[in-house]
Amino acid sequence: MWFSALSALWLAATAWAAVDRGEDGNIRSIALRTHTLKQPYLDSDMSSRWYDFGGDTVIRTDSYIRLSSDRPSQNGWLFSRVPLTATNWEIEVEFKISGKNQLYGDGFAMWLTKERGQLGPVFGHTNNFEGLGIFVDTYKNNRPGTVFPYVMAMVGDGKTPYNKDNDGKETEFAGCSARGIRNANIPTKLRLTYFQDKSLKLELQYKTEDEWLLCFETNEPPTIPSVTYLGFSAETGELSDNHDIISIDAKNLYTTAGSSTPSKKTPGRGGASKLAKQKEGGSWTWFFFKIIFFILAIGGGYVGWTAYRTNQKRSHRF
Ligand SMILES: [Ca+2]
CATH class of the missing domain: 2.60.120.200 (Jelly Rolls)
Structure with a gap:
C-alpha cells in the first residue's frame, strides 16, 4: 500500500516532467x-x-x-x-x-x-x-x-x-x-x-x-x-x-503560468549565453518543484498509510 501509493505519485511527477521540453525549462x-x-x-x-x-x-x-x-x-x-x-x-x-x-x-x-x-x-x-x-x-x-x-x-x-x-x-x-x-x-x-x-x-x-x-x-x-x-x-x-x-x-x-516567454535576444554569442542562463534558471526551479512534490508525496503516502493501519486495527477489533 505504502510503496504502491508512493510509486504511483512518483510516476505521476516524472511523467509530468517528461512533457516538459527540457531544453528551455518553462x-x-x-x-x-x-x-x-x-x-x-x-x-x-x-x-x-x-x-x-x-x-x-x-x-x-x-x-x-x-x-x-x-x-x-x-x-x-x-x-x-x-x-x-x-x-x-x-x-x-x-x-x-x-x-x-x-x-x-x-x-x-x-x-x-x-x-x-x-x-x-x-x-x-x-x-x-x-x-x-x-x-x-x-x-x-x-x-x-x-x-x-x-x-x-x-x-x-x-x-x-x-x-x-x-x-x-x-x-x-x-x-x-x-x-x-x-x-x-x-x-x-x-x-x-x-x-x-x-x-x-x-x-x-x-x-x-x-x-x-x-x-x-x-x-x-x-x-x-x-x-x-x-x-x-x-x-x-x-x-x-x-x-x-x-x-x-x-x-x-x-x-507555464508565472513564467515569461523568451525575452529580447540578439543573434550571436550574447544571445546564446543569455539563453543558456534562462535554461539553467528554468531547470533549477523545476528541480526544486519536483523535490517539493516528492516530499508532499511522501507526506501524503504516510498519512494514507497511517489511516489505513488505524482502519485495519479498528476492523480487527470488531
Ligand atoms: Ca535566386
Whole structure:
C-alpha cells in the first residue's frame, strides 16, 4: 500500500516532467498533428488527411515528397489543408536539395500564407502573397557580395511583389548564407520558432548532425495573418535540382503560468549565453518543484498509510 501509493505519485511527477521540453525549462510543447507529416505520408486511400499537394509534386512513400525533380520547368507544392491557428509554434522540417548538375536552381520555399496551392513565380508559389515566406535560394540571380545558397525571410503584405531578378533583396526581412546546404552529407533541417509579438527565430542544420546554426532571430517578429496555411513549393527553370521534403514536425508552444516567454535576444554569442542562463534558471526551479512534490508525496503516502493501519486495527477489533 505504502510503496504502491508512493510509486504511483512518483510516476505521476516524472511523467509530468517528461512533457516538459527540457531544453528551455518553462516552455512546453504539444505536437500539432494537423501540421505534422511523416512517411509514408499517404493514407490507405492514397491521399493525406492533413496535407494537399499539386503541380509536379511526386510522393515516394518510403523516402520523400519531391516538389521538383531534377528537370527543367518543374513546379510543385504541398500545403496543409487546415490553417495554423496556434499562437506560438515551432516547425521543424527535414528537407533535401540534391542534383548532379554543375549549375543548379532555383531552391524551395516554406510558406505561412493566406494563399494555398496557387502556382506562381516565387519558388513555385503565387506572387503578392500575404504572410511569411522562407526561401532557400540556391541560385544567385543578381546579388553581388552575397554567398549562395542564401536563406531569407520575406513578409508579404498582399501587394508588394518578390523580385526574382535581385533575389528579393529589397523585400528581405532577415536572412543568412548557408553554403553546403545543397548536396549535404547529413540530413538537412530548418526550425522556425514563433512567439506572437515576442520573437521569430530560424535555425538551420546542414554542417554537423544535431548542431543547430542560428540564421536569424528577432524580438520584433512580423504579424502573421490569423488564417495562414503551412506549405512548401519549389520551381526549376532552365536549371534544376531535386527539392524534397522528408518530414514536417509541428508543435504548439506554450509557457507555464508565472513564467515569461523568451525575452529580447540578439543573434550571436550574447544571445546564446543569455539563453543558456534562462535554461539553467528554468531547470533549477523545476528541480526544486519536483523535490517539493516528492516530499508532499511522501507526506501524503504516510498519512494514507497511517489511516489505513488505524482502519485495519479498528476492523480487527470488531
Ligand atoms: Ca535566386
